[in-house]
Amino acid sequence: MTAEAAGAPAEATEATEAARAADAGYDVAAVRAHFPALAEGAAHFDGPGGSQTPDVVADAVAATLRAAIANRGSVTAAERRADGVVLAARAAVADLLAADPGGVVFGRSMTQLTYDVARTLAKDWGPGDEVVVTRLDHDANIRPWVHAATAAGATVRWADFDPATGELEPDDVARLLTGRTRLVAVTGASNLLGTRPDVPAIAAAVHDAGALLYVDGVHLTAHASVDVAALGADFFACSPYKFLGPHCGVLAAAPALLETLRPDKLLPATDAVPERFELGTLPYELLAGTTAAVDFLAGLAPGGAGGRRADLVAAMAAIEAHGDRLRRRAEAALLDLPGVVIRSRARHRTATLLLTFDGRDPLDAYEFLARAGVNAPAGSFYALEPSRHLGLGDEGGLRAGMAPYTDDADVDRLLSALADFLAS
Numbered sequence: 001m002t003a004e005a006a007g008a009p010a011e012a013t014e015a016t017e018a019a020r021a022a023d024a025g026y027d028v029a030a031v032r033a034h035f036p037a038l039a040e041g042a043a044h045f046d047g048p049g050g051s052q053t054p055d056v057v058a059d060a061v062a063a064t065l066r067a068a069i070a071n072r073g074s075v076t077a078a079e080r081r082a083d084g085v086v087l088a089a090r091a092a093v094a095d096l097l098a099a100d101p102g103g104v105v106f107g108r109s110m111t112q113l114t115y116d117v118a119r120t121l122a123k124d125w126g127p128g129d130e131v132v133v134t135r136l137d138h139d140a141n142i143r144p145w146v147h148a149a150t151a152a153g154a155t156v157r158w159a160d161f162d163p164a165t166g167e168l169e170p171d172d173v174a175r176l177l178t179g180r181t182r183l184v185a186v187t188g189a190s191n192l193l194g195t196r197p198d199v200p201a202i203a204a205a206v207h208d209a210g211a212l213l214y215v216d217g218v219h220l221t222a223h224a225s226v227d228v229a230a231l232g233a234d235f236f237a238c239s240p241y242k243f244l245g246p247h248c249g250v251l252a253a254a255p256a257l258l259e260t261l262r263p264d265k266l267l268p269a270t271d272a273v274p275e276r277f278e279l280g281t282l283p284y285e286l287l288a289g290t291t292a293a294v295d296f297l298a299g300l301a302p303g304g305a306g307g308r309r310a311d312l313v314a315a316m317a318a319i320e321a322h323g324d325r326l327r328r329r330a331e332a333a334l335l336d337l338p339g340v341v342i343r344s345r346a347r348h349r350t351a352t353l354l355l356t357f358d359g360r361d362p363l364d365a366y367e368f369l370a371r372a373g374v375n376a377p378a379g380s381f382y383a384l385e386p387s388r389h390l391g392l393g394d395e396g397g398l399r400a401g402m403a404p405y406t407d408d409a410d411v412d413r414l415l416s417a418l419a420d421f422l423a424s
């Protein structure tokens with residue numbers, strides 16, 4: 001099959017020397033040794049749905065539950081421990097995202113935080129106001145805005161990506177902006193295709209229009225170094241369980257912006273920022289696990305010792321280069337497998353591959369691979385609008401995502417199981 005027929009992107013054959021060099025120093029065997037779950041034997045390509053967890057994260061969660069802990073406060077040691085856990089987690093996430101720790105909000109999930117922010121912002125919207133969402137986004141960065149806009153009587157405008165290329169161009173968003181646009185919601189990277197839109201260019205257009213930009217960073221944060229200000233995101237949401245941490249959600253915004261918002265909250269709960277956005281008692285053990293995940297990622301920096309933020313930038317570059325090399329290797333081999341269609345084609349994307357198969361159901365491939373010990377699920381992964389826009393309906397395709405612990409042997413197993421499936 002030709003590259004064109006298989007839908008392979010031209011860039012797949014142009015691995016950069018810089019990326020190869022960065023990957024050369026990445027010791028994936030040492031990384032894997034930290035993941036007890038890998039001993040179960042599966043090859044995990046299901047990271048975009050939730051990554052496996054290193055021992056240090058599990059230890060931090062357990063240690064927090066074993067130690068004396070109370071509600072945040074300053075009188076008892078147990079209160080001080082809870083307070084320290086929260087402040088440490090805000091500082092860790094701030095380093096991960098180059099954000100202000102005073103604007104880091106924790107919640108149950110990105111979905112919950114996005115619904116909360118949408119409802120809060122929408123208190124100030126009315127008929128004639130407009131909100132822009134994109135068909136490249138996970139439903140968690142669409143439906144909260146649609147629901148909030150509808151309740152406020154505001155209008156929702158849709159930005160489409162090109163289904164042939166998987167690209168969402170800045171102009172696809174910019175052309176929808178008007179003087180009444182209040183908010184634009186866009187993904188930092190698609191969890192279905194891996195596409196990374198040019199967020200800074202979108203942000204410039206959004207800010208020119210006087211609107212706010214909400215970036216879904218859930219998929220992006222697992223794959224690349226993030227700088228919220230450089231992206232131009234007014235709000236940036238992500239989920240630690242996608243980047244080796246526990247199951248919770250994070251929202252980052254400038255404290256000054258958060259000060260302008262009045263979320264619904266309990267009367268006795270503090271009105272301070274960012275606490276006023278954190279409803280109820282925080283999951284201290286998960287926050288300790290989040291700090292441990294950020295520290296673990298920073299520890300993967302080749303060389304290290306540059307301070308946590310600098311180490312995170314270097315580590316994420318190494319993780320990105322490693323995943324990218326594996327992704328290109330897999331892509332090149334998939335071109336030789338008749339009947340495989342590679343749907344991930346954007347110029348700039350994460351190490352995530354969406355595949356479909358001529359005349360075969362991706363669900364059958366998913367189940368076949370699972371029997372071979374290769375975990376690569378099929379579906380739309382809640383990226384329902386992208387899946388439909390690609391013509392894949394609600395079924396989607398088979399997704400193979402690279403994670404920091406993915407190695408060449410995993411890729412061999414994926415390729416061999418796919419070849420067996422196609423021959424079956």
Ligand SMILES: Cc1ncc(COP(=O)(O)O)c(C=O)c1O
Binds near residue numbers: 109219248
């Ligand atoms: C791109 C993207 N956005 C949002 C979400 C939702 O995240 P959460 O489970 O934290 O609500 C996911 C989860 O799969 C995702 O991949």
